[in-house]
Amino acid sequence: MSDTGFRERNDERRLMELGRNLVAELDLETVLEQLLEIARDITRARYVALGVLDDAGQGFSGLLTLGMDEATQAHIARLPVGEGLLGELVRDPRPLRLARIAEHSRSSGFPPGHPPMSSFLGVPIHIRGRAYGNLYLTDKEDGDFDAADEDAVVALAGWAAIAIENARLYHEEARRRRDLEQAARRYEAMTEIARAVGGVTQLDRVLAVVVDRARALVDARVALVVLIDGEEMVVSAISGVDPGQMIGTRFARSGSVSGHAIRLDRAVHLHDAPLEMSGPLRARLAPRDGLLVPLSFRGRPLGVLAVFDRLSGGPAFSDEDALVVEGVAASAATGVATAQGVAEHALRRSLRAAERERHRWSRELHDQTLQDLAGLRLMLDALAEMDDRDQIKAVTQKARTRLNDAIAQLRHLVAELRPLVLDDLGIGPALRALAGQMGASSPADISLDLEFGYESGTASARLHADVEEATYRVVQESLNNAVKHSGARAISVSVAERDAEISIEVRDDGVGFDPDALHAGFGLIGMRERLQLVGGRLRLDASPGGGTTVRATIPIRRSD
Structure with missing residues (x-):
């Protein structure tokens, strides 16, 4: 070659x-x-x-x-x-x-x-x-x-x-893979938040979960949620710093970076924003960079989810981080709107219940106590015109009786508002006093069976005040219903601490009723609301002619 x-x-x-x-x-x-x-x-x-x-x-x-x-x-x-x-x-x-x-x-x-x-x-x-x-x-x-x-x-x-x-x-292909990974990460963030807040209706708990998860997902130094309150923004939850001096901080919505993100309805990087952070937040957080994402539900702005200072590879956040935070915000907004709706609904129910109670107290004061006092005044007027000693003595005795009845009625109303014995001595003495008062004014025989760990010495602390009050109110309302509506000859009350719950049962042998035809006068709405606040449950068993049994359970919590 x-x-x-x-x-x-x-x-x-x-x-x-x-x-x-x-x-x-x-x-x-x-x-x-x-x-x-x-x-x-x-x-x-x-x-x-x-x-x-x-x-x-x-x-x-x-x-x-x-x-x-x-x-x-x-x-x-x-x-x-x-x-x-x-x-x-x-x-x-x-x-x-x-x-x-x-x-x-x-x-x-x-x-x-x-x-x-x-x-x-x-x-x-x-x-x-x-x-x-x-x-x-x-x-x-x-x-x-x-x-x-x-x-x-x-x-x-x-x-x-x-x-x-x-x-x-x-x-x-790499770009498509990144897009899919980003979409998957955003979906995972949305799913994680949705799973975390699912079933949680307390707004503060929802917000605490949101800021904790958002901060962890993008490795931020600080995460916070500010909610709209009229023309102001309010710091409502924060993770990464001591919340003591931050929660409740208010600033004007107009002219703020948060307001800017809400107006644009998209994520805003702090270094690109034409506005500075509000003075209180800037002074306390001293952020080098941040990402603010609006929270909106069905087109209604609720506030802003913000993360500040990426710890790894930061302090700036990437566009991928923005997608993740947007995913968190999408699910968080649903949880926040739901919790706010529940809170507003609970407030409306509470106001309606309070209004019903005011009407009841007004009726009882007008129909009995004020009538007794008006009669007493007439007796005293007549007494001033009398000369006969025997007649004066008889009228004075009647006046004394009227006065004692009015005092007893007022004591009863005061006890219904807030029994002092419950605060001073605890749930056991309060229920005994309640049964004694109800038994004295009712032909029914009321029996009481109580078992409380603090009274028997098996527990070192009383039940939490909220638990004691809920227990007392359930028994009180159940006894009121039995005395006023059932015509019962015997009413039994059992309240006992069993395992990790308080078990309540109020049973009567009265006329019973059809639960499907139950009306608001029985006070069940109030009982259920009180039990929900302490994580309790209510069950009602009744039938026409078969008596009534009210059962409730409350998770045990004790005073610190």
Whole structure:
């Protein structure tokens, strides 16, 4: 084999190896850089350039060069944009080889500062039948470019087309994968928050879960929720710093970054916001950067979820972080709106219940106590006109009886409002006093069976005040219903601590009733509301002619 044939065989092997290496690379920028280096090495050209065509295929969207340093490029008045000789391949994408650039009819010379160039080789790169760009090589070291150089660069352009397409597909697939991962992460954040707040209707608990999870998901130093209250914003929950001096902090909604995020209805990066944070928050948090995402439910703004100072890779938050926080905010807004709705509904029920109680007290004061006092006044008026001692004594005795009845009635009303014995002595003595009072004014025989750990010495502390009051009110209302409506001859009351619950049962042998026809006068709404506040449950068993049994359970909590 001749030396020429051996060199050609070696060049072919080397080109194949270089092409395989090029195709194996998946980073587009690296592919293009290697393409220029390989083209220079196999042709021994001094200068190499790659003009990447724009979408219209009429000019360059980018120009990569090799062999010309930055200082030289800086002195060139204007870099090529795909006109003149370079544009020839744009118009006619076929290989072009010249011994002298200046001899071509399309040559328009070089701009000021451009180094002189002589020989020229241009080869187009096609990807899936569409022009991607052109390889330009000038000034071969040992003469002009020949047919072998052209064949080698044409082959290289084929390898390059495969490598560029692979890199572009890889990057497109990577982008789609990132998009899917971001969507999955956002969905996971939404699901996690929805699962965490599901079934929770206390607003403060919902907000505490939201700020804790949001802070953890994006590794923030601080997370907080500010809610709208009229024209102001109120810090309602915070995680990452002591909440003592922050919760309840108010600032004007207008002119604040939070208000800005609400107006735009999208996430706002603190470093891009045209406004500064409110003075109190800025002074106490001293954030370097942050992300504020509006909370809105069915188009109604509720407030803002904000995270500040990313701990890893921060302090700024990425667009991916914004997607995660937006996912948290979407689920959080539903939880917040639900909790606010429950709180508003509970407030309305509480107000209605309070109004019913006021009407009842008004009726009882008017129908009995005030009537007794009015009668007493008439007796005293008549007494002033009497001279007979026996008559005076009789009227005085009647007046004393009327006065005692009025005092007893007032004591009864006061006890219903808030029995002092419950505060002073506890639930056991309070229930005994209640049964005694009810038994004294009722023909029914009331029996009482009580078991409390604090009274028996098996518990070191009384029940929590909320638990004691709920227990007392359930028994009180059940006894009231039995005495007033059942016509019972016997009423039994059992209250005992069993395992981790207080078990309450009030049973009577009265006329019973149809539970489906029950009306509000029985006070069951109030009992259920009180039990819900302490995590309790209520059950009612009744039938016409079969008596009534009220059962309730309350989780045990003790005073600290």
